[in-house]
Amino acid sequence: MKIGLCIGDFDWEGGAPRMGDSLARLARSADDAGFDVISVPDHVWQGPLMGGPELPQPECFTTLGVLAAHTRRCRLMPLVAGVHFRAPGLLAKSVTTLDVLSGGRAALGIGAGWYEEEARGLGIPFPPLGERFGMLEEAVQICLRMWDGERGDERPFEGEHYQLERPLNLPQNLSRPHPPIMIGGGGEKRTLRLVARYADACNLYPGPDLAHKLDVLRGHCETEGRDYDAIEKTCVMHFDAGENGAKAGELTEEILALGAFGVTTVIGIVTGSRPHAQVDIVGEKIIPAVADS
Helix, strand or coil: CEEEEEECCCCCCCCHHHHHHHHHHHHHHHHHHCCCEEEECCCCCCCHHHCCCCCCCCCHHHHHHHHHHCCCCCEEEECCEECCCCCHHHHHHHHHHHHHHCCCCECEEEECCCCHHHHHHCCCCCCCHHHHHHHHHHHHHHHHHHCCCCCCCCCCEECCCCEECCCCCCCCCCCCCCCCEEEECCCCCCHHHHHHHHCCEEEECCCCCHHHHHHHHHHHHHHHCCCHHHCEEEEEEECCCCHHHCCHHHHHHHHHHHHCCCCCEEEEEECCCCHHHHHHHHHHHHHHHHCCC
């Protein structure tokens, strides 16, 4: 199994004046420790489960750019980009730029979005859920078109939600055939169908319905003519290895239990004012323990 990191909490020691240095240190530690991917939530306010909007939340792609500058091998990804935040052409360009400047290490996590309060708070349009799902499918189609060939497929795109006169994309992405696409969420009728149709990875949560969700995804793959085994199965969960690694064994067992369902990558959300200690413990005790599973 592979282990990823989600930096979900930025309320660190030293506050904003030291945030850049703290982020760089955390990136280097995770990269050296063998984390497969480092991800950042795509929010403009801190989410309610992490303490709410009064706590710090830097912008996603700027943060990923800093992570790219301080890492050498791990993948870099938004977890996950809300489709309502950016026009798809700009989103594809942002991921392409991250891919080029990181030497081909970008991935796109994308979803229909949530957290209406932050969008309304900063004046960002937030259409109804059904419309956002339509936007999501077209956004993925546009990204794939812009990542096709040496310049992108330049034919006009005429969709219900988006129209692009010329989807030119230069410089083109280094990742081939394109940066991997993860579609986040466990909705059985629409989200997992879109995973089967377009995505290289899904992102689910641990829980009693995990096996059922994966069975639903398998069914959609059969309908879409897609190889179920070709889709990376990821789960995101909180990582708490305890003080000095006291809970590392327990956390390792939880991760291995997910592997028994077919999950191949577990992305851990690390919180607290000193996330570096948790990253070091996971790198030392957990990544080696699950590497061969």
